Amino acid sequence: MTNLTTLEKKDKGERCSDDLTELRQNKKKVGVIYPALAGSRKKNKFQNEFPDRFFQVGIAEANMMGLAAGLATAGKIPFTGTFANFSTGRVYDQIRQSIAYSGKNVKICASHAGLTLGEDGATHQILEDIGLMKMLPGMVVINPCDYNQTKAATIAIAEHYGPVYLRFGRPKWPIFTDANQKFEIGKADLMESGSDITIIATGHMVWQAKQAVERLRSEGISAELLNLHTIKPLDEEAILDSVSKTKCVVSAEEHQINGGLGDSVAQLLARKMPSPMEMVAVNDKFGESGDPIELLDKYGLGVSDVVTAVKNVLSRK
Numbered sequence: 001m002t003n004l005t006t007l008e009k010k011d012k013g014e015r016c017s018d019d020l021t022e023l024r025q026n027k028k029k030v031g032v033i034y035p036a037l038a039g040s041r042k043k044n045k046f047q048n049e050f051p052d053r054f055f056q057v058g059i060a061e062a063n064m065m066g067l068a069a070g071l072a073t074a075g076k077i078p079f080t081g082t083f084a085n086f087s088t089g090r091v092y093d094q095i096r097q098s099i100a101y102s103g104k105n106v107k108i109c110a111s112h113a114g115l116t117l118g119e120d121g122a123t124h125q126i127l128e129d130i131g132l133m134k135m136l137p138g139m140v141v142i143n144p145c146d147y148n149q150t151k152a153a154t155i156a157i158a159e160h161y162g163p164v165y166l167r168f169g170r171p172k173w174p175i176f177t178d179a180n181q182k183f184e185i186g187k188a189d190l191m192e193s194g195s196d197i198t199i200i201a202t203g204h205m206v207w208q209a210k211q212a213v214e215r216l217r218s219e220g221i222s223a224e225l226l227n228l229h230t231i232k233p234l235d236e237e238a239i240l241d242s243v244s245k246t247k248c249v250v251s252a253e254e255h256q257i258n259g260g261l262g263d264s265v266a267q268l269l270a271r272k273m274p275s276p277m278e279m280v281a282v283n284d285k286f287g288e289s290g291d292p293i294e295l296l297d298k299y300g301l302g303v304s305d306v307v308t309a310v311k312n313v314l315s316r317k
Contacts, residue, residue, distance in 0.1 A: 009172040029077045030158060033068055035061050035086070061086045065094035065106075072104040077158055080106065084113035084167060085126040088133060099163050100136040107157050108133075109166045114254035115282070115299055116169045116204055116292040125287035131259025133165040134232040140164040140185060141232040143253075143261075145206035147175045149229060152183030160185055167203065169254070171292045174207055186230045188238040194224035197310050198242040198249040202228045202261045205252040205280070205301060212306035223310060234264050240273055248276040248317045250309045254301060257281035276316040278309040 033055045057064045061082060068078040080087065087110035088095070099106045110129065117125045134141045142157065142164065144150045150168055157164040177189075191206065192213050201209035206227045213223045224242050228235065243249050249269070251262035262279035269275050282299050296302055 008175045029075065031055065031071060031076055031078050033057060033064050033071075033078055033080045035059050035064050035082050061091045062094045065091045065108075066098055068106045068108075069094075069098040069102075069104045072099075072106050078106050079109050081109045081111070083117075083124060083126075084110035084129050085124050088129040088165075089126060092132060095133075095163075096136060100139050103138050103162055105161050105163070107164045107166060109154075109168075111168055112170045113167045114169055114204065115287045115295040115301070116171050116173075116254065117287075118171065118292040118295065119289050121289035122286040127254075127256045127282050127287065128259065129165075129167065130231055130253070130255050130261065131263070134259075134264070136163075138162060139232065140230070141167070142185065142230050143167045143203040144183075144229050145201075145203060145227055146173055146177050148177045148179045148181060149183065151179075152181050153229065156183040156185055169204055173204060176207065176210065183229070186233040186235055188235040189227040189229065190224070190238070190242075191227050192223065192225040194222040194246065196222045196246060197314060198224045198226065198239075198246045199252060199306065199310065200226045200228050200239065200242075200249060200261065200265055201252040202231060204254050204296075205306075208296070208301065208303050209252050209306050211303045212310065215303065215307055216310060221310065221314070228261055228265075231261050231264060234268065236268055236272075239265060239268060243269065243273055243275050248313045250278045250280060250306065250313055252280040252301070252306055252309075254296070255281055257283050276313045278313040280306050280309050 035057050064080050068080050071078040087108055113126060113129060115125055130141060133139050142153050144153045153166060157166055191210060199209045209225055213225050216223045224246055226238060226242060251265050253261040257279050260281060262281055266277060280301060
């Protein structure tokens with residue numbers, strides 16, 4: 001069995017910061033816009049090295065999105081940055097009207113998403129952001145699983161023309177993907193091959209699912225694991241290929257059960273390959289203040305919850 005407890009852990013926001021600095025060194029059009037959270041988002045390095053490309057707008061997130069749209073109109077590649085709650089819910093009108101509607105080349109980088117924000121509590125633990133953003137026509141939605149994949153995604157979205165929502169969390173999280181990986185928008189990563197069940201996970205839940213796969217293997221259950229780092233556009237081919245083999249599926253995400261990854265997978269299967277399915281997600285509740293791992297367990301996103309969902313769907317296969 002793979003040793004899953006000794007991996008290095010790092011904050012994905014730190015990785016995004018390092019990559020933006022690297023991008024700025026190679027792409028003169030890259031700029032960063034922040035609403036008074038450069039320290040929390042670990043963007044001081046970029047600010048210190050490229051002060052002419054760092055725009056501090058104060059606690060004015062709507063203004064941040066308007067400025068980003070204007071910079072994109074002028075041919076720049078603006079990266080906005082703040083907590084996921086303030087990157088989406090607080091500024092949804094500005095994103096819809098000024099960025100998505102006209103297809104502006106703006107990269108919305110949202111940290112501190114989901115229950116793993118932890119002690120900041122329900123007001124900041126947005127669990128609806130994937131649904132909000134994926135419903136906007138033309139918006140790409142990406143949710144990387146670890147530090148290395150966040151680096152690859154940050155570089156990839158700079159090369160992609162059009163609006164992108166890049167979501168990541170706050171806690172130090174295990175690093176288990178290749179440091180030199182190539183990130184391809186819209187293409188799922190096959191993390192584990194299996195024949196009995198397909199597990200489709202995104203973001204922090206890829207790590208939870210990976211541990212669940214190990215546990216299931218010890219019980220004689222062969223689980224295939226897909227890392228759906230891109231929720232929109234959805235890699236329909238990868239999902240259908242896997243489910244055609246295993247005949248059942250579990251989705252896992254740190255998001256509301258309504259409107260997220262599981263919702264997209266269920267829509268696809270309903271249209272093209274009806275199959276037994278279970279969803280591991282937050283079941284129509286707000287979060288609360290607490291330790292990130294304890295919150296995942298309390299809200300049904302623990303490793304054991306993934307295992308239970310697998311066994312439930314296998315009983316209906």
